[in-house]
Amino acid sequence: MKNRGLLIYALAYLAFLYAPVLVLPIFSFNNSEFIAFPLSGFTTRWYQNLMADGAMQHALGNSLKVGLITALFSTGLGLTAAKALTRYRLSGGSAALGFICLPLFIPDIVLGLSLLMVLGWIGLPLSLSAVVLGHLLICLPFALTVLMARFEGFDPNLEEASADLGDDGWMTFWRVTFPLMLPGISASLLLTFITSFDEFLVAYFLSGTEATLPVYIWGQLRFPERLPMVLALGAIILIFSVALVAVAEYVRNLGIKKATVGA
Amino acid sequence: MSFLEVSKISKSFSGTPVVKEVTLEVERGEFFALLGPSGCGKTTLLRMIAGFETPNSGSISIDGETMTRVPPHLRPTNMVFQSYAIFPHLNVFDNIAYGLRKERLSKEGLRAKVKAMLETIQLEGLEGRTPDQLSGGQRQRVALARALVRKPKLLLLDEPLGALDKRLREAMQVELRALQRKVGITFLLVTHDQQEALSLCDRIAVMDQGRILQIAGPRELYEHPNCRAVADFIGEINFFHASVQQIGQATATVNAGLLGTLTLPRSNLAQGIGLDDHILLAIRPEHIGFADSIAGTVMGEIVDTTFLGDHSHFHVRIAGRSQPIAVSSSASPPTGSVHLVFPPEFLIGLCSD
Numbered sequence: 203m204k205n206r207g208l209l210i211y212a213l214a215y216l217a218f219l220y221a222p223v224l225v226l227p228i229f230s231f232n233n234s235e236f237i238a239f240p241l242s243g244f245t246t247r248w249y250q251n252l253m254a255d256g257a258m259q260h261a262l263g264n265s266l267k268v269g270l271i272t273a274l275f276s277t278g279l280g281l282t283a284a285k286a287l288t289r290y291r292l293s294g295g296s297a298a299l300g301f302i303c304l305p306l307f308i309p310d311i312v313l314g315l316s317l318l319m320v321l322g323w324i325g326l327p328l329s330l331s332a333v334v335l336g337h338l339l340i341c342l343p344f345a346l347t348v349l350m351a352r353f354e355g356f357d358p359n360l361e362e363a364s365a366d367l368g369d370d371g372w373m374t375f376w377r378v379t380f381p382l383m384l385p386g387i388s389a390s391l392l393l394t395f396i397t398s399f400d401e402f403l404v405a406y407f408l409s410g411t412e413a414t415l416p417v418y419i420w421g422q423l424r425f426p427e428r429l430p431m432v433l434a435l436g437a438i439i440l441i442f443s444v445a446l447v448a449v450a451e452y453v454r455n456l457g458i459k460k461a462t463v464g465a
Numbered sequence: 466m467s468f469l470e471v472s473k474i475s476k477s478f479s480g481t482p483v484v485k486e487v488t489l490e491v492e493r494g495e496f497f498a499l500l501g502p503s504g505c506g507k508t509t510l511l512r513m514i515a516g517f518e519t520p521n522s523g524s525i526s527i528d529g530e531t532m533t534r535v536p537p538h539l540r541p542t543n544m545v546f547q548s549y550a551i552f553p554h555l556n557v558f559d560n561i562a563y564g565l566r567k568e569r570l571s572k573e574g575l576r577a578k579v580k581a582m583l584e585t586i587q588l589e590g591l592e593g594r595t596p597d598q599l600s601g602g603q604r605q606r607v608a609l610a611r612a613l614v615r616k617p618k619l620l621l622l623d624e625p626l627g628a629l630d631k632r633l634r635e636a637m638q639v640e641l642r643a644l645q646r647k648v649g650i651t652f653l654l655v656t657h658d659q660q661e662a663l664s665l666c667d668r669i670a671v672m673d674q675g676r677i678l679q680i681a682g683p684r685e686l687y688e689h690p691n692c693r694a695v696a697d698f699i700g701e702i703n704f705f706h707a708s709v710q711q712i713g714q715a716t717a718t719v720n721a722g723l724l725g726t727l728t729l730p731r732s733n734l735a736q737g738i739g740l741d742d743h744i745l746l747a748i749r750p751e752h753i754g755f756a757d758s759i760a761g762t763v764m765g766e767i768v769d770t771t772f773l774g775d776h777s778h779f780h781v782r783i784a785g786r787s788q789p790i791a792v793s794s795s796a797s798p799p800t801g802s803v804h805l806v807f808p809p810e811f812l813i814g815l816c817s818d
Contacts (some may be wrong), residue, residue: 206507249678291479359550362517366544367615369563381554 261418280345295329314407328410352386474523501672543612558592751792752811
């Protein structure tokens with residue numbers, strides 16, 4: 203009896219979590235402009251509209267650009283920071299870690315507003331570059347966390363062994379550190395890309411005239427007749443996001459076993 | 466000028482001194498051990514010789530060249546790590562060939578060199594294996610091969626046998642000794658296992674709390690420790706309080722309380738011991754004998770016997786001393802009361818501090 207109760211609880215919990223999300227793909231195939239039950243028939247016309255929408259594709263392009271650049275920069279910066287924080291006896295190391303991770307706890311709206319003001323003062327125009335800067339703040343803690351965990355997972359003696367066998371720091375990085383960090387680096391790239399791609403508030407404040415995809419979607423919500431198309435877009439983003447995170451997790455776990463071969 | 470010269474080297478980590486003014490000389494071709502309990506600074510000393518730590522003061526030179534500030538990748542040393550540090554993403558062949566990149570060998574040359582090394586360490590045919598397909602002993606061999614293939618002037622070994630089980634460790638000790646003779650490279654071994662140091666090495670430096678207490682050959686170290694800490698650390702030993710009554714040309718007479726007044730060779734007294742000094746008399750368990758007669762012996766009672774095959778280990782309690790005396794003998798175990806003989810030539814006088 204007790205187990206049965208727990209089972210019901212677990213199912214209810216899962217339904218609460220995922221039922222609303224499932225509404226998206228369901229209504230994206232519904233042949234009606236109104237988002238209401240009963241469903242009125244199957245159609246792919248919302249997806250067809252989506253394909254024909256130039257503004258949407260432009261916003262998608264913007265988001266991909268911002269996501270890619272943010273992912274590359276935050277992972278690159280995260281890699282050097284993670285190496286320093288895990289491998290060297292740094293004075294003030296934990297303080298540095300705290301400050302890098304602080305943006306995780308600052309509400310995005312505060313971050314967005316303050317960045318907006320600062321950009322105004324230093325005279326930088328609102329643009330996709332400004333969005334990238336804002337997203338770096340948000341993504342760096344994620345990159346750092348993933349990469350530090352990975353550094354801690356492999357024996358620091360491996361890098362020393364490489365130096366001992368005649369390689370300088372640069373060669374050691376390419377022959378030992380990078381291959382062993384690769385799963386962590388890929389996981390960090392995927393995670394930061396997804397974080398940037400999904401981010402709305404900071405992008406809303408800083409993007410100016412060049413909308414990213416979430417900003418574009420927000421804009422479309424004013425037009426009820428376009429809502430089903432937005433649902434179709436949402437469904438696509440949902441599936442890609444889940445797939446990317448799954449791949450990131452898989453890659454991360456793939457490396458853990460290999461790096462722990464020790465004595 | 467010795468082959469490896471470490472002179473007055475000191476190192477502290479965030480204010481805590483770990484190595485204190487250590488001076489050490491190792492000759493070319495020697496098998497030398499740094500022996501001490503964990504935390505005595507031996508690994509830090511080794512890492513300074515390898516270049517992974519920079520000393521706060523002092524200097525290191527290898528084969529006449531000053532190495533104190535040279536980074537590890539430019540030193541003529543190679544290290545076998547305690548964790549072996551085999552590259553997990555490379556197979557056995559690539560692990561061994563790792564350090565040969567700069568030699569720019571032809572493909573065949575490289576293959577021949579690695580093959581020869583695999584033969585030396587008896588791992589032929591395993592070059593395609595990845596590290597997770599190797600046993601502990603095989604990984605240890607790969608770590609050795611990877612270092613030796615570079616023909617270092619000095620091979621540094623950090624507790625290389627610590628991770629192996631007892632049987633394998635003993636087998637590897639014999640092999641390591643034979644390998645060192647074969648390649649003729651100077652080996653510097655760090656270990657906390659006194660038996661390993663005694664059986665492998667030509668000379669041993671005993672370290673404690675960042676200092677070297679004594680540098681000597683295994684037999685010298687065992688038979689003539691220069692202080693209580695060394696005597697205590699190497700093998701088992703019994704201590705008795707005594708005072709020096711007379712120092713002659715070749716002998717010294719001491720009053721050893723329970724053991725009576727004894728005359729021993731003067732050379733058995735540690736340096737710096739003078740007349741009327743309070744000293745510690747030390748004697749190994751196997752040097753104490755059982756006697757039939759009463760004259761010149763000490764009466765005791767066996768309280769514990771451990772049979773060890775070719776010999777037995779006894780704890781003998783004597784009147785007026787709370788700690789039992791350890792005696793090791795191949796004689797058939799006597800029971801009950803026994804008479805103990807303390808041959809003066811095996812009694813060593815040490816400073817009592």
